[in-house]
Amino acid sequence: MTETSSTPATSKSDRGRGADRRPERRRSPLGRLGLFYRQIIAELRKVVWPTRNELTTYTTVVIVFVAIVVGIVATLDFGFSKLVLWVFG
Numbered sequence: 001m002t003e004t005s006s007t008p009a010t011s012k013s014d015r016g017r018g019a020d021r022r023p024e025r026r027r028s029p030l031g032r033l034g035l036f037y038r039q040i041i042a043e044l045r046k047v048v049w050p051t052r053n054e055l056t057t058y059t060t061v062v063i064v065f066v067a068i069v070v071g072i073v074a075t076l077d078f079g080f081s082k083l084v085l086w087v088f089g
Helices: 029-046 052-088
Strands: none
16 A cells, blocks of 8 residues: 655755745843743733633632641651550560
8 A cells, every 4th residue: 555645755955944944043141031022921821821710719629638638647757656566675
């Protein structure tokens, strides 16, 4: 069986390069820092921020979960310390 492709074959030298891409040039440290901050701002604009109600709900869930885990760990710690004192007395 042979597969046919509707896209033209690319030569080895064309791979990895965009046709409309500018040639790569070396940026100064200040230019790279500016590009970095522009990219950060662009990514932060894509973030879907939670509403106040969602934030309150998520915070409450985390605090309750942490309190439960602290209780379990404290109980186990107390139990193991009593067990060790009983065994090694």
